Amino acid sequence: ADDVILKEKFAYLDFPVQLGLLFHPFQFGAGIVPQIMLDNSSELSDLQRFEQGFENVSYAWTAGAGIDIFKTFKFEVRYENSEELLGRTIIVDNERYDFDSRVSQWIFSLALIF
Numbered sequence: 849a850d851d852v853i854l855k856e857k858f859a860y861l862d863f864p865v866q867l868g869l870l871f872h873p874f875q876f877g878a879g880i881v882p883q884i885m886l887d888n889s890s891e892l893s894d895l896q897r898f899e900q901g902f903e904n905v906s907y908a909w910t911a912g913a914g915i916d917i918f919k920t921f922k923f924e925v926r927y928e929n930s931e932e933l934l935g936r937t938i939i940v941d942n943e944r945y946d947f948d949s950r951v952s953q954w955i956f957s958l959a960l961i962f
Contacts, residue, residue, distance in 0.1 A: 859887040864910050864928070873916040881908045881928055912955070922959040928952065 861884045868877025883906045912926030929952055 857887075858885065860884065861886055864926070866910065866912070873919075875914040875916075875924075876912075877914075878911040879909070881910050882906075883908070916961070920961055922957075922961055924955075924957045924959070926955045926957075928955060 862881055864879060864881045866877035866879035868875055868879075885904050908929050910926050910928045912924055914922055914924035916922050
């Protein structure tokens with residue numbers, strides 16, 4: 849059998865929603881990160897016995913802390929977990945493959961306050 853490379857492309861919209869506490873100049877928060885699938889194009893769908901099991905919305909969680917610096921800048925560190933509450937699956941030849949489209953990541957941000 850010849851090896852074939854097939855491409856799968858996804859377009860998502862992520863938006864973190866956090867609740868937290870403010871002890872000026874410090875902030876602490878935790879929440880969820882909904883991820884909405886905007887578009888999916890796949891060459892895999894040309895295969896026989898192929899089925900996708902993607903949810904239109906998946907969720908992860910996030911937690912972080914921030915500090916206001918001289919009421920001019922805000923520095924924030926957040927951790928985003930890849931454990932989805934709703935997963936993604938493909939089935940090829942009746943064999944199920946579960947995968948996670950998200951990565952666990954640390955997010956560092958610096959904002960200008962005006």
